[in-house]
Amino acid sequence: MIDRRHFFKVENCTLMLYPSRTGHHSSNGSVMRLRIVVCVKQVPDVAEIRIDEIKHTLIRSGVPSILNPFDEFAVEEALKIREKLGGEVAVISMGPLQAKETLFKCLAMGADRAILLSDPKFAGADTWATSKTLAMTIQKIGFDLVICGMKAVDGETCQVGPEMAELLGIPHVSYVKRLEINEDGKSLIAERMTEQGHQLVSCSIPCLLTATKALNVPRIPTIISQLAAKKKTIEIFTAENIGAQKEQVGLPGSRTHVLKVFTPNLRTGEGKIVRADDKDAVVQLLALLKKERITQ
Numbered sequence: 001m002i003d004r005r006h007f008f009k010v011e012n013c014t015l016m017l018y019p020s021r022t023g024h025h026s027s028n029g030s031v032m033r034l035r036i037v038v039c040v041k042q043v044p045d046v047a048e049i050r051i052d053e054i055k056h057t058l059i060r061s062g063v064p065s066i067l068n069p070f071d072e073f074a075v076e077e078a079l080k081i082r083e084k085l086g087g088e089v090a091v092i093s094m095g096p097l098q099a100k101e102t103l104f105k106c107l108a109m110g111a112d113r114a115i116l117l118s119d120p121k122f123a124g125a126d127t128w129a130t131s132k133t134l135a136m137t138i139q140k141i142g143f144d145l146v147i148c149g150m151k152a153v154d155g156e157t158c159q160v161g162p163e164m165a166e167l168l169g170i171p172h173v174s175y176v177k178r179l180e181i182n183e184d185g186k187s188l189i190a191e192r193m194t195e196q197g198h199q200l201v202s203c204s205i206p207c208l209l210t211a212t213k214a215l216n217v218p219r220i221p222t223i224i225s226q227l228a229a230k231k232k233t234i235e236i237f238t239a240e241n242i243g244a245q246k247e248q249v250g251l252p253g254s255r256t257h258v259l260k261v262f263t264p265n266l267r268t269g270e271g272k273i274v275r276a277d278d279k280d281a282v283v284q285l286l287a288l289l290k291k292e293r294i295t296q
């Protein structure tokens, strides 16, 4: 539980207030069940990836695909919120048909609905076109809360979550390590990681969050839940289903283009180890630094 007594006191703590949005509440003020959407990506198991020494590309063939580890924390958090407040958890992924495996895992964890965005028109999408495609889908199915992983372990840009929030016109809180949704489902308090420390952020719902591994411990699906998941249907959406024109998605909808892929040359240089007692080592090191004009 987040200790709110320290809300204003914690060092490096920042409080941000976003304008309130009430669209997900019924007219009589009662809270509607939260519609939580989790974006999940199928990624190659990076522990198994090797580099083609001649082509300088990743060798993906024979490499097993897994659910992006950060997306597992996102799914787990969505399930925990549903268990506390009720609602529905929908998982969506954009990728080839083999990404169904990833979605089956999410269903086995307990997600209610799974959508796979699969269409040759989506091929070659950069992060912008990926975010656009996902955001159009989220808009179409309806949402209160969107949860992503903080990054995909293959692309690692960390762009898709915040870009989607912009496209959906909602605030986002990235790098969330602890989360508390208010009982009324109208707002949340999140503790997020920063390079300097952490921030406590208050944010209205609807909003988008990106999950870190500190957020929770994802549940492991049982054999029974895995078998039950296999009997569920994964909905396949094409560009037409989400109302996307071909110039909005895939390569034509991309604003960045890869010109070249290469391994950067490693900097060459010589290291020097000073071997002496602590005090002498410091004296010798300082003399070396002066000699190299690194210090005066």
Ligand code: FAD
Binding pocket: 039, 040, 041, 042, 068, 070, 071, 074, 092, 093, 094, 095, 123, 124, 125, 126, 127, 128, 130, 131, 134, 147, 148, 149, 150, 151, 152, 153, 154, 155, 156, 157, 158, 159, 160, 161, 254, 256, 257, 258
């Ligand atoms: P991040 O931004 O690091 O991911 C953050 C979070 O966003 C994830 O944890 C997840 O919650 C969500 N997310 C990210 N991607 C998806 C997804 N696909 N479905 C659901 N949720 C998601 N990649 C290809 O596979 N095929 C291509 O043909 C291809 N062409 C490209 C062409 C260009 C010009 C460029 C620049 C990139 C291309 N890519 C392609 C890479 C692709 O754009 C990225 O993999 C994708 O945009 C996600 O970025 P990321 O991996 O950095 O995710």
